[in-house]
Amino acid sequence: MSAVASAIPPRSLRGLADEWLPRIVLSPTLAMSLVFVYGFIVWTAYLSLTESRMMPSFDFAGLAQYARLFDNERWWTSAKNLGIFGSLFIGISVVLGLLIAILLDQKIRTEGALRAIYLYPMALSFIVTGTAWKWILNPGLGLEKLVRDWGYPNFTFDWLVNSNLSIYTVVIAGVWQSSGFVMALFLAGLRGVDEEIIKAAQVDGASLPRIYWKIVIPSLRPVFFSVLLILSHIAIKSFDLVMALTAGGPGNASDVPAIFMYQFSFNRGQLGLGAAAAMMMLMTIVAVLVPLMYLETRSARSAR
Amino acid sequence: MHADAQRLTLGRVALYALLVLFALYYLTPLYVVLTTSLKPMDEVRAGNLIALPQTWTIEAWHRAWNGACIGVDCNGLRPYFWNSVRMVVPSVLISTFIGALNGYVLAHWRFRGSEILFTALLVGCFIPFQVVLLPMARLLGIFGLANTTAGLIFVHVVYGLAFTTLFFRNFYISVPEELIKAARVDGAGFFLIFRKVVLPLSGPIFVVCIIWQFTQIWNDFLFGVAFNGGQQAPITVALNNLVNTSTGVKEYNVDMAAAVIAALPTLFVYIVAGRYFVRGLTAGAVKG
Amino acid sequence: MASLTLTNIRKVFPNGTEVLKGIDIGIGDGQFLILVGGSGCGKSTVLNIIAGLETLTSGEVKIGDRVVNALPPKDRDIAMVFQSYALYPSMSVRENIAFGLSIRKVAKDEQEKIIGRVADMLQIGHLLDRKPRQLSGGQRQRVAMARALARQPSLFLFDEPLSNLDAKLRVEVRSEIKLMHHRLGATIVYVTHDQIEAMTLGDRIAVMKDGVVQQFGSPQEIYDGPANLFVAGFIGSPSMNFLKGKLVSSNGSGVSFEAVHQDRTVPLPLKSAPKSARDWVGREVILGLRPERISNEDAHSYDIVVDCHIDLIEPTGPDTHVFTKLNGAKVCGRVHPRAPCFEGKSMPLAFDLSQAVLFDPKTEARIA
Numbered sequence: 001m002s003a004v005a006s007a008i009p010p011r012s013l014r015g016l017a018d019e020w021l022p023r024i025v026l027s028p029t030l031a032m033s034l035v036f037v038y039g040f041i042v043w044t045a046y047l048s049l050t051e052s053r054m055m056p057s058f059d060f061a062g063l064a065q066y067a068r069l070f071d072n073e074r075w076w077t078s079a080k081n082l083g084i085f086g087s088l089f090i091g092i093s094v095v096l097g098l099l100i101a102i103l104l105d106q107k108i109r110t111e112g113a114l115r116a117i118y119l120y121p122m123a124l125s126f127i128v129t130g131t132a133w134k135w136i137l138n139p140g141l142g143l144e145k146l147v148r149d150w151g152y153p154n155f156t157f158d159w160l161v162n163s164n165l166s167i168y169t170v171v172i173a174g175v176w177q178s179s180g181f182v183m184a185l186f187l188a189g190l191r192g193v194d195e196e197i198i199k200a201a202q203v204d205g206a207s208l209p210r211i212y213w214k215i216v217i218p219s220l221r222p223v224f225f226s227v228l229l230i231l232s233h234i235a236i237k238s239f240d241l242v243m244a245l246t247a248g249g250p251g252n253a254s255d256v257p258a259i260f261m262y263q264f265s266f267n268r269g270q271l272g273l274g275a276a277a278a279m280m281m282l283m284t285i286v287a288v289l290v291p292l293m294y295l296e297t298r299s300a301r302s303a304r
Numbered sequence: 305m306h307a308d309a310q311r312l313t314l315g316r317v318a319l320y321a322l323l324v325l326f327a328l329y330y331l332t333p334l335y336v337v338l339t340t341s342l343k344p345m346d347e348v349r350a351g352n353l354i355a356l357p358q359t360w361t362i363e364a365w366h367r368a369w370n371g372a373c374i375g376v377d378c379n380g381l382r383p384y385f386w387n388s389v390r391m392v393v394p395s396v397l398i399s400t401f402i403g404a405l406n407g408y409v410l411a412h413w414r415f416r417g418s419e420i421l422f423t424a425l426l427v428g429c430f431i432p433f434q435v436v437l438l439p440m441a442r443l444l445g446i447f448g449l450a451n452t453t454a455g456l457i458f459v460h461v462v463y464g465l466a467f468t469t470l471f472f473r474n475f476y477i478s479v480p481e482e483l484i485k486a487a488r489v490d491g492a493g494f495f496l497i498f499r500k501v502v503l504p505l506s507g508p509i510f511v512v513c514i515i516w517q518f519t520q521i522w523n524d525f526l527f528g529v530a531f532n533g534g535q536q537a538p539i540t541v542a543l544n545n546l547v548n549t550s551t552g553v554k555e556y557n558v559d560m561a562a563a564v565i566a567a568l569p570t571l572f573v574y575i576v577a578g579r580y581f582v583r584g585l586t587a588g589a590v591k592g
Numbered sequence: 593m594a595s596l597t598l599t600n601i602r603k604v605f606p607n608g609t610e611v612l613k614g615i616d617i618g619i620g621d622g623q624f625l626i627l628v629g630g631s632g633c634g635k636s637t638v639l640n641i642i643a644g645l646e647t648l649t650s651g652e653v654k655i656g657d658r659v660v661n662a663l664p665p666k667d668r669d670i671a672m673v674f675q676s677y678a679l680y681p682s683m684s685v686r687e688n689i690a691f692g693l694s695i696r697k698v699a700k701d702e703q704e705k706i707i708g709r710v711a712d713m714l715q716i717g718h719l720l721d722r723k724p725r726q727l728s729g730g731q732r733q734r735v736a737m738a739r740a741l742a743r744q745p746s747l748f749l750f751d752e753p754l755s756n757l758d759a760k761l762r763v764e765v766r767s768e769i770k771l772m773h774h775r776l777g778a779t780i781v782y783v784t785h786d787q788i789e790a791m792t793l794g795d796r797i798a799v800m801k802d803g804v805v806q807q808f809g810s811p812q813e814i815y816d817g818p819a820n821l822f823v824a825g826f827i828g829s830p831s832m833n834f835l836k837g838k839l840v841s842s843n844g845s846g847v848s849f850e851a852v853h854q855d856r857t858v859p860l861p862l863k864s865a866p867k868s869a870r871d872w873v874g875r876e877v878i879l880g881l882r883p884e885r886i887s888n889e890d891a892h893s894y895d896i897v898v899d900c901h902i903d904l905i906e907p908t909g910p911d912t913h914v915f916t917k918l919n920g921a922k923v924c925g926r927v928h929p930r931a932p933c934f935e936g937k938s939m940p941l942a943f944d945l946s947q948a949v950l951f952d953p954k955t956e957a958r959i960a
Binding site: 018021023040108117145236240257258274278281 | 319320323326329330331333336337340348349352353354406410413414418421424427428430431434436438439440441442462463465466469493494519522523524525526529540543544548556566567570571574578581582
């Protein structure tokens with residue numbers, strides 16, 4: 001037990017040191033967190049309620065910036081794109097990651113090497129990933145040309161420059177980068193499943209797919225939560241990947257809130273609007289994460 | 305462990321085939337990037353995506369490293385590479401060390417409210433950084449740290465502390481309380497216990513934390529472009545500038561070479577110490 | 593060496609649980625005090641408070657004639673041996689022992705002498721350069737004790753040091769601790785949940801439950817005259833038999849306990865009962881009788897023989913435990929291993945009631 005301050009205060013120097021040093025050591029970090037996280041959030045929130053443009057001003061504007069935000073068609077494009085990208089990115093990554101994890105769980109001989117291959121994209125910057133896929137999906141010189149050279153002269157793959165489809169290229173690149181990570185998490189979860197339960201099911205006569213579907217996957221619920229938490233976080237924050245891959249283009253077709261916020265704040269001198277966009281992003285994350293975490297702790301408690 | 309005679313059934317063959325297919329999916333981009341970077345430009349235009357180079361050349365690499373034009377300078381990625389190095393090393397070391405001390409306190413010197421403070425700290429992991437960009441930009445400007453490596457180091461330390469503290473706290477919790485008690489009875493105080501008892505046990509978690517932090521900070525783009533987009537920009541910002549310049553002829557092979565250069569350090573770390581990387585991922589994620 | 597006095601120690605945890613409700617214990621210089629009880633009784637908390645690893649809510653701790661409440665562990669002149677030994681994993685055995693010494697700025701050559709001395713005493717000289725992970729459980733135990741001995745403190749504290757050892761090793765190390773106590777004349781406070789350790793090692797035993805000392809005394813006092821039902825049931829293995837029944841008058845001024853076996857009522861004469869027991873005639877009491885007092889006829893002196901139906905027998909080697917039922921409760925007796933007894937058959941059991949104790953069923957305190 002650590003020393004808890006009691007009715008009798010320790011009077012020796014060592015006792016004092018032992019009581020206060022921990023607090024002193026932790027305080028810079030906490031102060032920094034207080035100021036640079038919570039304080040800054042408050043600042044940004046305040047900024048979103050002012051008329052700020054190039055420079056922060058303190059003319060209170062109420063919710064005017066938010067009104068402008070919701071009036072802005074580009075914002076709605078970016079929000080829609082986030083929805084499309086987010087759901088596809090998370091959905092496909094989870095399915096792919098789980099599938100590969102289950103495959104790898106079958107006592108594969110070269111498991112270590114394969115795992116390393118599936119996971120290495122996580123070590124790359126999103127900029128690198130975006131750059132690579134931008135080349136691969138290059139209309140004219142990339143995938144399109146490859147398939148044409150193989151004898152399909154009418155094959156087109158111009159998603160990158162197609163207003164309606166450019167957001168899906170981000171999905172492709174994002175899944176490529178993150179599914180390995182999802183796989184690693186699921187694999188760790190699969191390894192934690194009690195062997196004896198599986199054996200009991202086998203004795204009961206269940207086939208392998210059924211065992212996976214009815215026993216193993218449900219037991220992975222906590223991993224699902226973690227994965228959803230992290231992937232949602234990545235999706236909502238997506239900035240690097242989109243910048244490198246499409247820069248939000250063509251035009252604003254693959255715009256996402258993160259880019260919207262950045263450009264309006266840093267390039268277009270609309271601090272108030274940018275701040276409002278940032279606050280919207282924060283609220284979206286909270287709206288997604290808080291119920292998720294609540295569900296997770298509740299299911300964890302009921303599982304006991 | 306009963307020896308499962310893994311017979312070469314159709315099922316097993318299909319299994320391996322599927323796994324290899326997936327491996328190809330992950331490896332192909334790397335392959336494409338590498339081969340493209342080793343081709344001369346006319347071959348890039350004429351040939352196709354996955355063809356091996358007919359003329360192997362490292363011209364593109366030279367250009368990417370030394371001569372490519374990024375913004376107004378045409379010195380290649382070299383200066384930006386070293387910018388990143390100068391930025392990453394202090395950031396990693398400082399955030400790791402402070403995280404270690406914090407984790408030590410939170411694991412063994414708990415006081416009233418320390419758990420709440422820890423949770424409050426953790427929340428910092430989850431915010432979208434867009435929400436601190438504007439005030440931070442202003443702050444750095446006020447202190448003359450805008451567009452400097454030092455400013456970027458500061459930002460990375462501040463926002464890296466939540467993760468490093470988490471890593472170390474979770475690790476130090478597994479150090480038995482009785483060890484600390486014994487040291488206290490022996491007469492050791494807060495720092496002596498850390499130095500002589502706890503630190504010697506911390507090898508593995510230091511590796512995990514350093515690798516994780518190195519990867520995160522080297523690969524960061526958002527903070528780089530928002531706070532340090534100028535001469536002292538990190539390599540990720542430079543890479544993006546290079547690839548997205550719309551003036552002049554696009555030299556895809558140079559772009560690819562540049563991408564590989566930017567990716568090399570973290571890839572290297574991954575290859576050498578990959579399992580620590582995984583440990584870091586699962587440790588942080590499972591807690592989350 | 594020093595005496596130890598605990599006066600009205602109270603400890604309330606921050607979440608409101610009162611884990612110690614007023615502990616008063618005093619032992620003299622060179623005595624071996626045992627704190628024994630089930631888990632959650634507060635014994636480890638008392639030890640931590642004596643050590644200074646936890647603060648108390650109110651009360652006083654005196655080591656020798658110093659009040660040490662405000663002092664950190666370092667200044668209390670104590671040494672502690674932990675259940676998990678708590679050896680510093682990254683240091684060699686030698687460094688482990690020297691750690692506390694160097695903090696106290698003991699000169700290097702003096703350190704060497706001390707290390708040599710304790711290594712000899714505990715026979716770990718050949719282990720000095722090894723790391724803890726290279727040692728067996730018993731060896732680690734010795735190193736932990738060596739570390740404590742090296743500092744020659746006024747007070748030794750042991751926190752369940754034998755719990756992690758296997759049964760055989762436990763017995764060996766137990767004797768070593770006892771020997772050490774004799775040789776050094778050290779003042780020792782020893783926490784355990786094992787009542788055999790308590791009985792064999794201690795000069796004084798404090799039996800604890802729910803943060804209160806149920807009884808404080810010498811092993812024999814506690815064994816023969818337990819203060820209440822808890823102490824009586826806790827000390828002694830197999831544990832004391834408890835029979836609930838009526839106390840009746842017998843032979844004029846004597847009392848007897850009404851034992852009921854199957855359908856028969858057998859009065860057990862309590863010839864050694866004090867006069868005060870007469871106040872309980874006609875009322876329900878609980879009779880406590882140790883298993884060794886129920887035996888076969890040739891084994892010991894007895895007051896009465898009762899034919900009992902044997903439900904279960906457990907041969908243990910030195911004797912055989914027989915189980916029967918009296919007053920609805922399971923009763924254990926210890927008979928000679930070669931005495932004829934069979935499960936399902938009746939056997940004459942001789943009851944020696946000279947050491948029987950009586951408890952009030954409501955307060956659970958001993959009445960006679």
